[in-house]
Amino acid sequence: xxxxxxxxxxxxxxxxxxxxxxxxxxxxxxxxxxxxxxxxxxxxxxxxxxxxxxxxxxxxxxxxxxxxxxxxxxxxxxxxxxxxxxxxxxxxxxxxxxxxxxxxxxxxxxxxxxxxxxxxxxxxxxxxxxxxxxxxxxxxxxxxxxxxxx
Amino acid sequence: xxxxxxxxxxxxxxxxxxxxxxxxxxxxxxxxxxxxxxxxxxxxxxxxxxxxxxxxxxxxxxxxxxxxxxxxxxxxxxxxxxxxxxxxxxxxxxxxxxxxxxxxxxxxxxxxxxxxxxxxxxxxxxxxxxxxxxxxxxxxxxxxxxxxxxxxxxxxxxxxxxxxxxxxxxxxxxxxxxxxxxxxxxxxxxxxxxxxxxxxxxxxxxxxxxxxxxxxxxxxxxxxxxxxxxxxxxxxxxxxxxxxxxxxxxxxxxxxxxxxxxxxxxxxxxxxxxxxxxxxxxxxxxxxxxxxxxxxxxxxxxxxxxxxxxxxxxxxxxxxxxxxxxxxxxxxxxxxxxx
Amino acid sequence: xxxxxxxxxxxxxxxxxxxxxxxxxxxxxxxxxxxxxxxxxxxxxxxxxxxxxxxxxxxxxxxxxxxxxxxxxxxxxxxxxxxxxxxxxxxxxxxxxxxxxxxxxxxxxxxxxxxxxxxxxxxxxxxxxxxxxxxxxxxxxxxxxxxxxxxxxxxxxxxxxxxxxxxxxxxxxxxxxxxxxxxxxxxxxxxxxxxxxxxxxxxxxxxxxxxxxxxxxxxxxxxxxxxxxxxxxxxxxxxxxxxxxxxxxxxxxxxxxxxxxxxxxxxxxxxxxxxxxxxxxxxxxxxxxxxxxxxxxxxxxxxxxxxxxxxxxxxxxxxxxxx
Numbered sequence: 001x002x003x004x005x006x007x008x009x010x011x012x013x014x015x016x017x018x019x020x021x022x023x024x025x026x027x028x029x030x031x032x033x034x035x036x037x038x039x040x041x042x043x044x045x046x047x048x049x050x051x052x053x054x055x056x057x058x059x060x061x062x063x064x065x066x067x068x069x070x071x072x073x074x075x076x077x078x079x080x081x082x083x084x085x086x087x088x089x090x091x092x093x094x095x096x097x098x099x100x101x102x103x104x105x106x107x108x109x110x111x112x113x114x115x116x117x118x119x120x121x122x123x124x125x126x127x128x129x130x131x132x133x134x135x136x137x138x139x140x141x142x143x144x145x146x147x148x149x150x
Numbered sequence: 151x152x153x154x155x156x157x158x159x160x161x162x163x164x165x166x167x168x169x170x171x172x173x174x175x176x177x178x179x180x181x182x183x184x185x186x187x188x189x190x191x192x193x194x195x196x197x198x199x200x201x202x203x204x205x206x207x208x209x210x211x212x213x214x215x216x217x218x219x220x221x222x223x224x225x226x227x228x229x230x231x232x233x234x235x236x237x238x239x240x241x242x243x244x245x246x247x248x249x250x251x252x253x254x255x256x257x258x259x260x261x262x263x264x265x266x267x268x269x270x271x272x273x274x275x276x277x278x279x280x281x282x283x284x285x286x287x288x289x290x291x292x293x294x295x296x297x298x299x300x301x302x303x304x305x306x307x308x309x310x311x312x313x314x315x316x317x318x319x320x321x322x323x324x325x326x327x328x329x330x331x332x333x334x335x336x337x338x339x340x341x342x343x344x345x346x347x348x349x350x351x352x353x354x355x356x357x358x359x360x361x362x363x364x365x366x367x368x369x370x371x372x373x374x375x376x377x378x379x380x381x382x383x384x385x386x387x388x389x390x391x392x393x394x395x396x397x398x399x400x401x402x403x404x405x406x407x408x409x410x411x412x413x414x415x416x417x418x419x420x421x422x423x424x425x426x427x428x429x430x431x432x433x434x435x436x437x438x439x440x441x442x443x444x445x446x447x448x449x450x451x452x453x454x455x456x457x458x459x460x461x462x463x464x465x466x467x468x469x470x471x472x473x474x475x476x477x478x479x480x481x482x483x484x485x486x487x488x489x
Numbered sequence: 490x491x492x493x494x495x496x497x498x499x500x501x502x503x504x505x506x507x508x509x510x511x512x513x514x515x516x517x518x519x520x521x522x523x524x525x526x527x528x529x530x531x532x533x534x535x536x537x538x539x540x541x542x543x544x545x546x547x548x549x550x551x552x553x554x555x556x557x558x559x560x561x562x563x564x565x566x567x568x569x570x571x572x573x574x575x576x577x578x579x580x581x582x583x584x585x586x587x588x589x590x591x592x593x594x595x596x597x598x599x600x601x602x603x604x605x606x607x608x609x610x611x612x613x614x615x616x617x618x619x620x621x622x623x624x625x626x627x628x629x630x631x632x633x634x635x636x637x638x639x640x641x642x643x644x645x646x647x648x649x650x651x652x653x654x655x656x657x658x659x660x661x662x663x664x665x666x667x668x669x670x671x672x673x674x675x676x677x678x679x680x681x682x683x684x685x686x687x688x689x690x691x692x693x694x695x696x697x698x699x700x701x702x703x704x705x706x707x708x709x710x711x712x713x714x715x716x717x718x719x720x721x722x723x724x725x726x727x728x729x730x731x732x733x734x735x736x737x738x739x740x741x742x743x744x745x746x747x748x749x750x751x752x753x754x755x756x757x758x759x760x761x762x763x764x765x766x767x768x769x770x771x772x773x774x775x776x777x778x779x780x781x782x783x784x785x786x787x788x789x790x791x792x793x794x795x796x797x798x799x800x801x802x803x804x805x806x807x808x809x810x811x812x
Contacts, residue, residue, distance in 0.1 A: 056737070056738060056741050057713070057719075057721060057738060060734050060737065060738070061720075061721070063730075064730050064734070065409055066409070077798065077800075078798065084796065087796035087797075087798070087800065088794075088796055090796070090800050090802065090803065091777075091778065091792070091793060091795075091796055091800055092793065093803040094773070094777055094800070094801060094802075094803045094805070094806075095741065095744050095770060095773055095774065095777075095793070096741060097803050097806050098769070098773045098806055099737060099740060099741060099744075099766070099769060099770065099773075100737070101680070101806055102675065102676065102683065102766075102769050103683065103684065103687045103733060103737065104680045104681065104682075104683040104684025104685070104686075104687060104688075105680075105684075106680060107680075107806055107807055110803075111803075111804070112802070112803040112804065142684055143730060143733065144730060145408075145728045145730040145731070146728055146729070146730075147406065147408045147413060147727070147728055148408045148409050150410055178693065179689055179690070179693075180693070180759065180760035180761070181605050181760070182601075182759070182760060184693070196607065198609065201758060201759060202695065211695065211696075211725050212725045212726075212727040282609050282610065282627065283609070283610065284609050284610060285518055285609070285610050285611050285612060285625075285626070286518075350610075350626065353626050354610070354626065355517055355518060355612060356517065380525075380526075383525070383526055384523060384524040384525060384526075384550060386699065386702040386703055387702055388697055388698045388699040388701075388702040388703070388756075389697045389698055389699075390697040390699045390756070390758050393695045393696075393697045393758075394695075394697075394758055402724055404723070404724070406727065415727060417723075417724050417725035417727065418724065418725055419724055420697075420724075423698075423715070423724070424711075424715055425715060470521065471601075472758040474545075474699050474702075474703050474752075474755070474756035475522075475523050475524055475545060476516050476520075476521035476522055476523045477523055478521075480517065481516065481517070481523070484517075
C-alpha cells in the first residue's frame, strides 16, 4: 500500500499555471533560465503586463481546464512598473483566495509571490516549492471540470 | 384497483428499483422537495409538490448532443447518445403528469426529438393524487383533475393505504411486476377522496381563474393590450418562472471547448433572458415588456391556437410561489381578462 | 402605516412634486406582493399595500426609473437605503430624479418559513404583536413572528435610514448583530466539511439568475455570464465546476459593494444561503482592510478599488487557524 502510494505520488505530474507580470517576474524567470537554474517543466508561464491584469476568472479557468495549482507572480509592492497595479492585485487575491478556501479548496493550490527581475534564484526556488506543495496535495478534483478531463 | 399498506411501501420501492431506476420526491436540505434516486431508507416527501418539476427527466437542463474531434484537418463527429436506462417516476402530481403531454406535442411532433423520445419510452410514470391542495393551485382551470391524475399508473393515498390502478399498457406491465405484494381493493375509499378533493378545489382562491377570451380567440386584441407595460414593469428578467415551470421548453444549443474536443450541448433557455431571440440580424424583442408578453401569449394564446385548444399551462402554481416579485400567470390572465 | 404611506404618496402626486410613486402592489393572497409604479391616487387607493411581506428592495428599480422623464418617489426600508446610497455612489441612480421616503420596518416575514410546518391553503394572514394568525381552507393556526422572519431580518444590521428626503416614523439605530456567526462557524470547519457543505448547497442551483437580477450591486449592462465574448457565458451549469464558478465570481464581483441587503437569499427558489458567501466577503474586508459598510454614505471608496502600502499579503491565509 505504502509503495503504491509513493509511486502514485511520484508519478503525479501536476499542471501549474504561473501568471507572471512582464516587467519583473517574467524577467526573473528569464534570468533563472539564463543561470541554468532548474525548476519543474510542469510550470506553464502566462505573461501579462501586470499582476493586476489577473482576473479571478483566469484563475478559475485555469483550474477548470486542468491546472492543479495557480501562482501569480508580480513586482514587489512599491516597485510596480505601473506604480500601483500590484497593490490592487494584492487586495484582490487576498479576498479571492479566502473565498476559495471558504468553499473548501485547498489553500496550497493558490499563491502570490513577488519576484523581481533580478531574482532568478527566487523564481526557481518559488516554483520548486510550489510544485512540491501541489504534488503533496494531489490532483485537483474540487475545482476541475469533468468534461475537460482526458 | 389494488392496494398496499403504507407500512410496506419500502418493499414496493425495493421491488421497483431492483429492475429500474426509481425516482421519487424527497425532502432536501432546505426543507423543500426534489426528485432523488431512491436508496434504501428514503421516504417520500410530504410536500405537495417538488420545486423542480418532473420535466427534468425527459428534458434535462443540460444534455450533450454530439461531440466534435479534430483529426488533423478532418472533423470526427461522435454520437454521444447511449441507450437510456429504464426508470420509474413515483409520486408525480396531476399537473406535472399533464405537462408531459404538452411537452410531447412539442418534442414528438415532426421532426421528432430523438433524445426526448428515448427518455419518454424508457420512463414509466406513477402519479399520485392530491388531497390537500395549496392556495397557489389552479389546475382545474385547465381541465386537470387533481383527484384523478393521468399517468401510466395512478395512485391514491387514503387512510394508511396506497391504491394503484394501471391506466396504460406500459403501466400495466410495471404493475404486474409488483402485483404480488398488492391486495385486492374496492374503489369506495378512492371515490370518497375524489369527491372531497373536488370540493376543496372549488374553495381555493384561484378557483375562479377564467380563461374566457384566451385561446386563439382574441390574438391581436390581447397582443396589443396596453396592460402589458404595467404588468412587466418590475419583472427582473431572471428566468425563475421558466425554470420551475413544468411546460416551458425553450432551449439553447451551445458549444464547449474542452481542450481536446468540442462538446455541443443543449441547455434550458428562458424567454426572459436578454438575448432571447437574438439572431444574426438583431433582436425583434428588445424590451422586457416584449419578452414578458411573449411568455404569457405563448402559454395562453399561441399554444392553444396551434394545439386544438390545449393550454401551455397546467396550473401547478410554482411560478406563483417562486417569482421574486410575485408576478404570475394568474395575475396576468386576470388583468388581461378584465374589460 | 400603510394608510399613512398611501396618503403621503397621493399628496405628493397631486401636488405635482413627483410624477410616479414606486411602491408595492397587493396580490391575490396576502403575501404575493409585486413592486409597482403608481401614477395616480386612484391606483394607489386600489392596489397599494405595505405589510410584513413587502420584503422587496426597491432601490434597484431606480436605476431604470430615475432615467425616465419626471421625478419618482420611492419608499425605502432602512436596509434598502444602504443599497440606494451604494447605487448613487456608482452613478447608477440620478439622485435629483428621486424623492426618497424612509419608512420604518419591524422585520419582514417569509411565507416559506410559515409554510414549512405543513401549513397549506393560506387564505389570509393577520398580525397581532408577536403572533400571526394564519387562516387556511383547512383551519386556522398561529405562528410566532420571530420564528418566521426573513433570513436577513433575523440579524437586522440597522434600523437607521442612511438617506432620505423625508421620513415616516422615527429613525432607528445601527444594531449590534451576530450576522457573521454562521460564517465563523463555517470557517472553523475543516476544508473537507466546508466543501461538502457548499456542494450540498450549490448543487441545487438551477442558474435561474434571480440572485443576480435582484442584487442592487449587479447592475452591469451586459453581465459576463450573458456575454458570448467573455468566454464564460452560460445559461446552465453543465458541470459542478460551473455551479461553483458562477457563485464565486458573483460573490467576488460584488465584494466591497455588497450592502448585505439579503435579497439574494430571499429570491433563491432553491433556498440556497447565498448571504453566507457574500457575508464572508464582507467579513474578510472588515478584517483585512478595515471595517467598512457599503452604502453607509456616498463618498467612501470601496475597499476593492483602493489600497494601502501596508496591506496584508494573500499568504496571510496560511497563518489562519483551522484547516
